[in-house]
Amino acid sequence: MYCERCCMIFEEDRCPVCGSRNVRPPRPGDLCFLTERETIWAEMLEDVLKQNDIPCLTKNVLGAGLALKVGPMSERIRFYIPYLRLQNAKAIVDELFSAPQEGDENEDQVDRKI
């Protein structure tokens, strides 16, 4: 089911986030919460989504006042994806963030076409 207020997809007939029972089956164009990332990762993810032609909507989690207090590095971005593309987007997120991060900036493993 889908909660319009939270943009969440879930199995229950009640939203696990806000507790609302005012939920309905998702439609292809519904924006669904995908993930929440720190700003630097969010920019990367947004790029990759674009490369894959997946439209996304982003929202800053912290308000301006709070961001000032804790510093811009702690700011987090939420991603919302149309239901139709949610599975694609999830697969991309898994691929991007499940692999251990290699700190190496040089890409040594580039396949060279010679």
Ligand SMILES: [Zn+2]
């Ligand atoms: Zn909700």
